[in-house]
Amino acid sequence: MKICIVGGGPAGLYFAILMKQLDPSQEITILERDGPNDTFGWGIVFSDQTFGYLESSDAPSFTRIVESCQTWDNVDIVHHGEKVSIHGNRFSGIARLAFLNILHARCRELGVDVRFGTNITDRTQLPPHDLLVGADGANSLLRQWFSDGLRPTIDRRKNRYIWLGTPRLFHGLTLTFHATEAGPFASHAYKFSETASTFIVECAEETWARAELEGKSGEETCAYLEEVFADDLHGEPLLTNNFVRWINFPLVKNQHWQDGNVVLLGDALHTAHFSIGSGTKLALEDAIALAQAFEANPRIDAALPAFERARKAIVDRLQDAAESSLVWFEQMGDYLHLPPLPFAYEAMTRSGRVDREKLRKRDPKFVAAYERGAANDD
Ligand SMILES: Cc1cc2nc3c(=O)[nH]c(=O)nc-3n(C[C@H](O)[C@H](O)[C@H](O)COP(=O)(O)OP(=O)(O)OC[C@H]3O[C@@H](n4cnc5c(N)ncnc54)[C@H](O)[C@@H]3O)c2cc1C
Structure with a gap:
């Protein structure tokens, strides 16, 4: 089989690796717009569960990924300048670039033809193929080309966000909230290497307008946000990594999910809000599920429907949880009057995936403190 994959992000690269393992005689080409060392963003996070899937799917890349990861088990929620730590949430962070470089090397070892610097704008650029995979991210061109069959919807949400970095190390996933004159800002930060953390900032459209952030340069944007988050950054700067866009x-x-011999994977197929840190996880699990569908049904017309049947309900559930989390951040202003402990409880249960009993298992001390506070208020 000849496979053409548009997009060499986590979904496209990992699918290519798994399909080559399944049958080394398959001809797999990945067409990627960027070079091997260009990437947007900073670090990404994985849960332990995702690690389990990666280990059983491709041990050589898994070993290299683990070596490059930073691991923690706490979520810290900072509100009114007070930090509440909730333990029992094991996550690992890795630089997106380091992660992609590991997958590039694995593709080379297995004989996948990765063509960097190839921006697809027209169907005549595609090499001959039996299967066409759209792994070209949230703004997928392939999704547009095949929209009559795929029937996509894209809902642009209310909050604005920007993905920044900082040398300040946040040991654990740290959610920080500040009410300013312009309105509330939230940051999502975690370290992903020995020297850097991801620092995502989000706020309501109206806050963004009142803060006059439109049209500001990268430096001006960072300078404004360094003031908002001055108490949290401990004098360290915010950095933009050539990606200054709200x-x-x-x-x-x-x-x-498929139209004839065309199938989508990862962000091209579905997005999940970064507040539940699951975009890369979903992209990789899609790749695993599609490769498994081919293992069980080598014919394209059987494998693609089998992939959709096996995976759609799982993705729908995760997207629902991510949407609840996203809406909570859109409405964060409604919770800011709460003292730090009940605020942290609201934040931890926002997606509906974690209830009080799950939280009690993870961190009984936190739930006991929350319940004591609630009892005293009654
Ligand atoms: C602010 C923010 C924070 C995030 N935080 C996390 C996190 O903490 N944890 C997590 O797991 N995920 C996170 N994500 C999500 C994660 O980045 C994506 O969900 C994940 O990368 C999806 O992988 P993908 O392979 O589907 O798409 P992408 O990683 O977007 O890859 C698509 C690739 O296709 C290429 N491409 C696009 N169009 C073309 C074209 N026409 N021709 C050729 N190539 C093309 C692009 O250059 C890109 O390399 C975050 C995302 C954002 C925006």
Whole structure:
């Protein structure tokens, strides 16, 4: 089989690796717009569960990924300048670039033809193929080309966010909230290497407008946000990594996941808000599920529907949880009057995936402190 994959992000690269393992005679080409060392963003996070899937799917890349990861088990919620730590949430962070470089090397070892610097704008650029995979991210061109069959919807959400970095090390996933004259700001920060943390900032559209952030340069944007988060950054700067853009989160869904011999994977197929840190996890698990569908049904017309059947309900559930989390951040202003402990409880249970009993298992001390506070208020 000849496979053409548009997009060499986590979804496209990992699918290529798994399909080559399945049958080394398959001809797999990845067409990627960027070079091997260009990437947007800073670090990404994985849960222990995702690690389990990666270990059983491709041990050589897994070993290298683990060596490059920073691990923690706490979520810290900072509100009114007070930090509440909740333990029992094991996560690992890795630089997106380090992660992609590990997958590039694995593709080379297995004989995948990765063509960097190839921006697809027209169908005539595609090499001959039996299967065409759209792994070209949230703004997928392939999704547009095949929209009649795939029936996508894209809901651009209300909050604005920007993905920054900082040399200040946040040991654990740290959610920080500040009410300013312009309105509330939230940051999502975690270290992903020995020397750097991801620092995502989000705020309501109106806050962003009142803060006059439109049209500001990268430096001006960082300078403004360094003041908002001065108490948290301990004098360290915010950095932009050539990616200074405030975005309205695009919530992507597709009614159908395949159209003839075309299938979508990862962010092209579905997005999940970064507040539940699951975009890369979903992209990799899609790749695993599609490769498994080919293992069980080598014919394209059987494998693609099998992939959709096996995976859609799982993705729908995760997207629902991510949407609840996203809406909570859109409405964060409604919770800011709460003292730090009940605020942290609201933040931890926002997606609906974690209830009080799950939280009690993870961190009984935190739940006991929350319940004592609630009892005293009654
Ligand atoms: C602010 C923010 C924070 C995030 N935080 C996390 C996190 O903590 N944890 C996590 O797991 N995920 C996180 N994500 C999500 C994560 O980045 C994506 O969900 C994940 O990378 C999806 O992988 P993908 O392979 O589907 O798409 P992408 O990583 O977007 O890859 C798509 C690739 O296709 C290429 N491409 C696009 N169009 C073309 C074209 N026309 N021709 C050729 N190539 C093309 C692009 O250059 C890119 O390399 C975050 C995302 C954002 C925006």
